[in-house]
Amino acid sequence: MRIIIIGVGKVGTTLIESFVKEGHDIVVVDLSETKVANAVNKYDVNGIIGGGLERSVLSDAGVESADFFIACTSRDETNVLCCVLAKKLGAKRTIARVRDPQYFKEMESLREYLGLDLAFNPEYRAAMDIINVLDFPSAKSVESFAGGKALLVEFYISAANSIKDKPLMEVAAQYKCKFLFCMVKREDKVFIPRGDFVIHENDSVYIIATESELKAFCKKLKIFKSPVRSVFIIGGSKIAYYLTSELVKNGVAVKIIENDKTRCKELSERIPEATILFGDGTDQNILREEGLKTSDACVTLTGVDEENVIISLYAKMLGVGKVVTKVDRPTVTDMVKKFGLDTVVSPRNSIANHIIRFVRKELSEKSEGMNALYKLHDKVEAVEFTVGGDFSGINKKLSELKIKKDTLIGGIVRDGEFILPVGETRFLLGDRVIVVAAERKISALNDMLI
Amino acid sequence: MNHRLVANVLGKVMLIEALLMIFPLFVGIYYRENTYLNYLLPMAGLTAAGTALSLIKIKDRSIYAKEGFVIVALAWIIMSLVGATCFVIGGEIPNYIDAFFETVSGFTTTGASILNNVETLSKSGMFWRLFTHWIGGMGVLVFVLAVIPASGSGAMHIFKAESPGPSSSKLVGKIRNTAQILYGIYVIMTLIETILLCTGGLNLYESLLNSFSTAGTGGFGTHNGSIAYYNSVYVEMVIAVFMFLFGVNFNVYYLFIIGNFSKAFRNREFLTYFAIVVVSTLIIAINILGMCADFSAALRYSFFQVTSISSTTGFATADFNTWPALSKGILLVLTVVGACGGSTGGGMKVSRVIVLCKSGAADIKRMINPRAVITVKNEGSALTSETEQNVRSYFILYMLFVVAVTLLVSLDAYSGGDILSNFSATLACIGNVGPGLNLVGPASSYAGYNWFSKLSLSFAMLAGRLELFPIIILFTPRTWKK
Numbered sequence: 001m002r003i004i005i006i007g008v009g010k011v012g013t014t015l016i017e018s019f020v021k022e023g024h025d026i027v028v029v030d031l032s033e034t035k036v037a038n039a040v041n042k043y044d045v046n047g048i049i050g051g052g053l054e055r056s057v058l059s060d061a062g063v064e065s066a067d068f069f070i071a072c073t074s075r076d077e078t079n080v081l082c083c084v085l086a087k088k089l090g091a092k093r094t095i096a097r098v099r100d101p102q103y104f105k106e107m108e109s110l111r112e113y114l115g116l117d118l119a120f121n122p123e124y125r126a127a128m129d130i131i132n133v134l135d136f137p138s139a140k141s142v143e144s145f146a147g148g149k150a151l152l153v154e155f156y157i158s159a160a161n162s163i164k165d166k167p168l169m170e171v172a173a174q175y176k177c178k179f180l181f182c183m184v185k186r187e188d189k190v191f192i193p194r195g196d197f198v199i200h201e202n203d204s205v206y207i208i209a210t211e212s213e214l215k216a217f218c219k220k221l222k223i224f225k226s227p228v229r230s231v232f233i234i235g236g237s238k239i240a241y242y243l244t245s246e247l248v249k250n251g252v253a254v255k256i257i258e259n260d261k262t263r264c265k266e267l268s269e270r271i272p273e274a275t276i277l278f279g280d281g282t283d284q285n286i287l288r289e290e291g292l293k294t295s296d297a298c299v300t301l302t303g304v305d306e307e308n309v310i311i312s313l314y315a316k317m318l319g320v321g322k323v324v325t326k327v328d329r330p331t332v333t334d335m336v337k338k339f340g341l342d343t344v345v346s347p348r349n350s351i352a353n354h355i356i357r358f359v360r361k362e363l364s365e366k367s368e369g370m371n372a373l374y375k376l377h378d379k380v381e382a383v384e385f386t387v388g389g390d391f392s393g394i395n396k397k398l399s400e401l402k403i404k405k406d407t408l409i410g411g412i413v414r415d416g417e418f419i420l421p422v423g424e425t426r427f428l429l430g431d432r433v434i435v436v437a438a439e440r441k442i443s444a445l446n447d448m449l450i
Numbered sequence: 451m452n453h454r455l456v457a458n459v460l461g462k463v464m465l466i467e468a469l470l471m472i473f474p475l476f477v478g479i480y481y482r483e484n485t486y487l488n489y490l491l492p493m494a495g496l497t498a499a500g501t502a503l504s505l506i507k508i509k510d511r512s513i514y515a516k517e518g519f520v521i522v523a524l525a526w527i528i529m530s531l532v533g534a535t536c537f538v539i540g541g542e543i544p545n546y547i548d549a550f551f552e553t554v555s556g557f558t559t560t561g562a563s564i565l566n567n568v569e570t571l572s573k574s575g576m577f578w579r580l581f582t583h584w585i586g587g588m589g590v591l592v593f594v595l596a597v598i599p600a601s602g603s604g605a606m607h608i609f610k611a612e613s614p615g616p617s618s619s620k621l622v623g624k625i626r627n628t629a630q631i632l633y634g635i636y637v638i639m640t641l642i643e644t645i646l647l648c649t650g651g652l653n654l655y656e657s658l659l660n661s662f663s664t665a666g667t668g669g670f671g672t673h674n675g676s677i678a679y680y681n682s683v684y685v686e687m688v689i690a691v692f693m694f695l696f697g698v699n700f701n702v703y704y705l706f707i708i709g710n711f712s713k714a715f716r717n718r719e720f721l722t723y724f725a726i727v728v729v730s731t732l733i734i735a736i737n738i739l740g741m742c743a744d745f746s747a748a749l750r751y752s753f754f755q756v757t758s759i760s761s762t763t764g765f766a767t768a769d770f771n772t773w774p775a776l777s778k779g780i781l782l783v784l785t786v787v788g789a790c791g792g793s794t795g796g797g798m799k800v801s802r803v804i805v806l807c808k809s810g811a812a813d814i815k816r817m818i819n820p821r822a823v824i825t826v827k828n829e830g831s832a833l834t835s836e837t838e839q840n841v842r843s844y845f846i847l848y849m850l851f852v853v854a855v856t857l858l859v860s861l862d863a864y865s866g867g868d869i870l871s872n873f874s875a876t877l878a879c880i881g882n883v884g885p886g887l888n889l890v891g892p893a894s895s896y897a898g899y900n901w902f903s904k905l906s907l908s909f910a911m912l913a914g915r916l917e918l919f920p921i922i923i924l925f926t927p928r929t930w931k932k
Contacts, residue, residue, distance in 0.1 A: 025622065033836075041606050044623070045623055046619075046620050046622065
């Protein structure tokens with residue numbers, strides 16, 4: 001696929017990195033010579049120095065034969081205009097980053113008119129990711145499938161956890177599990193486990209199941225935390241705005257602490273239901289005085305990774321039940337997990353996932369419908385498909401199908417009901433199937449068969 | 451320094467060299483020559499060492515600029531060291547230093563020879579000697595990038611270190627495809643030339659070998675009299691035109707292929723190169739008119755010699771040592787300027803000379819109007835001060851190199867006080883041209899120099915082909931510090 005990326009910022013770089021791994025042909029365009037040079041030296045891409053609104057630059061980049069055109073400069077207006085121009089010059093699909101809340105709200109109605117195929121908003125995406133985790137605080141991370149009928153949840157196995165050092169078969173029998181362990185992450189390695197796999201301390205396990213099933217399982221393991229009713233947010237960024245407006249709808253009490261007075265005013269005008277505090281979020285006295293300790297959850301969203309990490313560690317020390325840390329630099333993410341901060345959200349990664357999902361979906365349009373895609377790890381993906389007429393395993397039993405190595409059917413949702421796949425389970429038309437696969441890309445259900 | 455990765459890539463280069471030696475091996479078998487050991491022994495050594503090195507497990511796949519330079523410099527040195535053994539084993543060039551000089555001259559596409567009588571070489575030996583031109587023309591690491599899938603991140607550093615020219619840009623998004631396109635253009639142009647030479651009455655063997663020599667802009671000939679041996683206007687013109695064509699930036703051909711003619715013809719470097727060739731040809735033709743039968747004969751010799759020197763090939767149809775000073779002077783200037791960046795030719799590169807002239811002119815304007823804001827433009831976009839700086843420092847280093855090597859070669863008593871021979875020999879080696887003036891003129895060879903001069907000149911050829919930095923960086927202690 002030929003992909004043109006305008007703007008080599010944080011999001012642009014993350015996209016380049018992911019697309020290069022997927023094997024696409026990429027051209028990057030930026031006004032800054034150093035940024036282009038860095039990208040070209042580091043990744044196998046072509047670079048052009050220039051503005052995304054210059055016709056000659058775009059034609060040099062090969063816009064007329066581009067399959068995807070992604071604009072992610074720092075300015076929304078430029079991004080949208082670039083895309084309009086690119087479409088006019090022949091780009092097949094255009095994607096623009098629109099992060100201003102006002103613009104983003106209008107995008108749904110304007111999108112079609114402007115010829116945009118996708119308008120994405122990293123801050124909004126990150127807020128949605130945080131909402132998922134806050135809804136199910138027992139887990140490190142949560143992704144939803146089939147419109148929320150099935151959840152893919154990551155748990156951290158602490159020293160006190162009773163399923164450690166046991167083979168999975170035994171665990172399943174003991175707790176009467178109606179789900180599968182899809183993946184286990186141990187330090188840098190990942191495993192698609194079989195029944196004899198033994199879980200160790202410090203592992204992260206991924207499970208696909210219904211929400212009620214997961215809750216019951218957590219209760220049995222005594223790691224259940226009830227849904228968050230009050231949230232303390234540090235830093236009144238765009239993510240904080242999206243997150244708060246979502247949370248207050250569900251009646252969650254939200255406090256935001258922000259050290260910029262005008263921003264505080266703005267937030268209080270837009271979200272009157274939330275408590276907006278003017279003050280320095282890194283000041284421990286203020287945090288204690290405002291009741292950080294008694295909050296169910298603490299979310300750190302300042303613009304500085306280091307501050308977020310320190311405040312999160314402090315919140316953890318105070319005993320806040322759920323701490324979510326936003327980290328921008330990808331290298332920091334791995335380090336931070338070693339500090340014992342369990343839920344780390346990276347807006348860059350989640351938006352890259354979102355766009356890769358879109359690109360892959362567009363590419364597999366003609367075959368079975370792909371509904372969702374999550375990258376669990378560099379090499380492992382969880383993908384949801386709807387069974388279509390061209391799936392060669394239709395109406396067959398799972399045990400009759402020859403499935404590739406390191407590939408697993410995590411669950412099936414039929415008529416809104418979650419089904420645990422066993423050897424006798426058949427694939428029917430319209431079923432939603434969740435596949436977990438390592439070391440390969442799956443764009444259609446048939447890809448998982450030998 | 452990522453030693454494991456460097457060793458691994460070098461292992462692959464060795465395997466590829468072993469693979470390339472199959473060709474002269476088969477030529478020897480075809481002509482029933484008893485030369486197979488000349489190639490089988492080095493091949494065995496290369497395969498053993500190459501396999502051992504490529505089995506090294508790599509933990510970290512990333513290549514940075516430093517690794518890129520070191521890989522390229524070492525690869526070229528190793529290839530020359532091993533390639534030389536092919537001549538020594540069979541006794542075709544008994545002295546190893548001589549064989550090394552000849553092989554370096556081959557791979558770097560210089561075409562400077564220590565052989566006084568090339569016609570004594572076996573068919574397979576001659577094939578290998580000219581085949582090195584063809585391999586070295588486009589570069590062996592570019593070949594590695596073209597055939598080995600999924601080179602790790604930073605492979606661009608290798609590509610940049612090996613490709614000639616101030617800025618090496620990719621033709622298409624992926625480095626592997628770029629390398630494939632470049633080699634595709636290279637192979638097709640070589641084949642076309644071979645066919646044209648065959649039509650001119652040369653046999654397949656000679657057509658192919660002369661095409662190898664032209665394609666790499668090398669300059670080794672299959673006969674003592676170089677191209678003059680054939681005494682055919684047709685052959686001379688085909689070779690002259692192809693020497694010119696191989697001196698053009700390959701990006702221009704890619705633009706032709708994708709149908710972007712207007713952009714191809716707007717390429718400033720190409721136009722300048724063309725103008726240099728036309729103007730030099732005319733001046734020399736007028737200058738040597740008195741020595742030739744008529745103007746068309748003068749034009750014939752001058753056109754061939756100008757394309758030969760400006761593309762840094764080094765073929766000869768006339769002994770330009772006997773030409774007037776003006777003609778010799780122009781040829782010496784062409785030796786320094788060289789061909790276009792991104793071609794198979796050597797020298798300083800036309801694009802660098804353009805930038806040097808423009809930035810020099812801008813400096814003069816700034817002296818006249820100290821407050822004027824002057825933007826230097828090149829190929830349609832503003833030249834950054836960084837590029838300007840790079841080109842200037844390249845020029846200075848180039849000249850320092852020329853001075854240093856000239857002095858080293860002057861330690862040799864051979865030239866007997868003829869500094870022009872030593873100076874032109876150095877320029878011809880570092881510019882990868884081949885023939886110089888006087889003692890190293892087109893009618894003579896480098897055989898008379900002593901071993902130290904030959905090593906210094908080999909070093910100059912490698913430095914010139916790889917554009918100085920890889921060789922300098924390889925020998926800088928700082929590179930190897932932890």
